[in-house]
Amino acid sequence: MTSPRFAPGTFAPAPGRGSIARMLFTHARAETTLTLRHGEQILLTLLIPLALLVGLTLLDVLPMGDLLAADGTTVAKIDWVTPRILALAVMSSAFTGQAISLGFDRRYGVFKRLAATALPRWTLVTGRIVAALVVVVAQVVVLGGVAALLGWQPELSGVLMAVLLLVVGTVCFGALGVLLGGALRAEIVLALANIVWFMLLLAGGILLAPAALPDALAVVVRLLPSGALAEGLRAALVDGATAWTELGVLAAWGVAAGALATRTTKLS
Amino acid sequence: MSESPQRADGDSRAPALDLAGLTKRFGATTAVNGIDLHMPRGQLLALLGPNGAGKTTTIELCEGFLRPDAGTVRVLGLDPIASGAALRPLIGVMPQGGGAYPGIGCAEMLRLVASCGANPLDVDWLLDILGLGACGRTPFKRLSGGQQQRLSLACAIVNRPELVFLDEPTAGMDPQARRLVWELLAALRADGVSVLLTTHLMEEAETLADHVVIIDNGDIVASGSPTALTSGDPENTQMRFRARAGLDTDLLAAALPEGYGVRETSPGSYRVDGSVDPQVISAVTAWCAQQGVLAEQLQVGKRDLEDVFLELTGRELRT
Numbered sequence: 058m059t060s061p062r063f064a065p066g067t068f069a070p071a072p073g074r075g076s077i078a079r080m081l082f083t084h085a086r087a088e089t090t091l092t093l094r095h096g097e098q099i100l101l102t103l104l105i106p107l108a109l110l111v112g113l114t115l116l117d118v119l120p121m122g123d124l125l126a127a128d129g130t131t132v133a134k135i136d137w138v139t140p141r142i143l144a145l146a147v148m149s150s151a152f153t154g155q156a157i158s159l160g161f162d163r164r165y166g167v168f169k170r171l172a173a174t175a176l177p178r179w180t181l182v183t184g185r186i187v188a189a190l191v192v193v194v195a196q197v198v199v200l201g202g203v204a205a206l207l208g209w210q211p212e213l214s215g216v217l218m219a220v221l222l223l224v225v226g227t228v229c230f231g232a233l234g235v236l237l238g239g240a241l242r243a244e245i246v247l248a249l250a251n252i253v254w255f256m257l258l259l260a261g262g263i264l265l266a267p268a269a270l271p272d273a274l275a276v277v278v279r280l281l282p283s284g285a286l287a288e289g290l291r292a293a294l295v296d297g298a299t300a301w302t303e304l305g306v307l308a309a310w311g312v313a314a315g316a317l318a319t320r321t322t323k324l325s
Numbered sequence: 326m327s328e329s330p331q332r333a334d335g336d337s338r339a340p341a342l343d344l345a346g347l348t349k350r351f352g353a354t355t356a357v358n359g360i361d362l363h364m365p366r367g368q369l370l371a372l373l374g375p376n377g378a379g380k381t382t383t384i385e386l387c388e389g390f391l392r393p394d395a396g397t398v399r400v401l402g403l404d405p406i407a408s409g410a411a412l413r414p415l416i417g418v419m420p421q422g423g424g425a426y427p428g429i430g431c432a433e434m435l436r437l438v439a440s441c442g443a444n445p446l447d448v449d450w451l452l453d454i455l456g457l458g459a460c461g462r463t464p465f466k467r468l469s470g471g472q473q474q475r476l477s478l479a480c481a482i483v484n485r486p487e488l489v490f491l492d493e494p495t496a497g498m499d500p501q502a503r504r505l506v507w508e509l510l511a512a513l514r515a516d517g518v519s520v521l522l523t524t525h526l527m528e529e530a531e532t533l534a535d536h537v538v539i540i541d542n543g544d545i546v547a548s549g550s551p552t553a554l555t556s557g558d559p560e561n562t563q564m565r566f567r568a569r570a571g572l573d574t575d576l577l578a579a580a581l582p583e584g585y586g587v588r589e590t591s592p593g594s595y596r597v598d599g600s601v602d603p604q605v606i607s608a609v610t611a612w613c614a615q616q617g618v619l620a621e622q623l624q625v626g627k628r629d630l631e632d633v634f635l636e637l638t639g640r641e642l643r644t
Contacts (some may be wrong), residue, residue: 063512073443083440174441175414200443
């Protein structure tokens, strides 16, 4: 067959792997823009946390028992609510959003398609986590901005600790999201990721602080990634304290979930 | 088996594919049953078989997506599982259906895949040539089935691989797109790319392939060039014609010399098998004239690939 359309040599093999940095950048950018374009993801990652931030600050619905800082002064409600909402935002995007999108990417063959390219397997996950970090930055900017309008005054000495907690928390919840989204059928992932999100929101230390719970339950909640992140952010942003224990809890969950996920994650 | 030292770009002397005793089971089902297959570089090999014959499983074993239960796979001299990271930059893969984020723009998806290669083709040119130039921003889920297939094909070839695996590349395409893809596949082959494709279109295999392999129930039932497969027995030519449906084929067979078979392959289409010579042709037309019918579209020729395929894999519909 002669081919006027394709000059000879057009497709002459010239295989090779592209630069890792460029692959990672392109993959993370694609994942980020897809998340930010996706209506349900925006609802989950921004609108619900935003509604809770405003609602909890303006209405009296939560137990007020621990509106006391470590030094005994009273804490303004917005200062108490904002760290917990930031923890929720991380859990929403890095865990629930990540799990669901991975579940459906596997269903639609995207994961397999990318796994068939020169993209090394570890960058498949790294790209997603970088995307999750970018989304978390956007969430912090929007939620922090609205909180500031409502009068939020974080303890500046704790900001560095808070950033560290947000990064480790994102990686930790991201690993948990990959663990869930990489192993089960898309519909089951969708259901479980939402149920877990709801349970951790209510009983996992996000809306109800461990201090407001019975002692035995409080111990368990502090060891959950949700409780550790919320309590760590509260310690940092309200009291300007360090939160190494909470950071350690998050790191432990992340390492365990990541190790397990490398065995259980399936391409399709 | 010990791995011999290999260059990063694969062993250039190794064949495109070398499968030996390859077996894959899913529970009680044996999808691929100990097949041996050798494919030299630069060839276009078409894998044919009914649905469920084991074509996709074979391809996925070659791509390293599945681990064989027995036997060995060497792709460009590499084990696709143990040396997957070295192999993947050398191959292009077009899976069956899907293979893109539902919400991603057509061009964005191709650019993402192109970012994985060292020397990709020009993305805009490739989109243009495949008739996707106008859908650069269209999300994947809004593309037609044929457009999705063309994008998927583009993703498989954009990084200028040594070897491409195409699982039903023309499924769901209109005739124009199909011809374009055939032209593209011929150009790939002419440029030295090895191509393994699966297809249900006999015309596709007959026109493009250097080598055809027919598999059924996980076994290779025939293998050879299209010419070798269709020529078979030199005595075994055939004559086809069309006439009124429902002619008595036994009566016609009785009017011919011993050893000729007559069948109505579909209503009004008849086939005479045997060594067809001028006497036989005249006997058939004479018999038709006696019946008061006109034999139309009379053709004498070899079996085509579809005949071979149906002979080997049976005529029953697969579920």
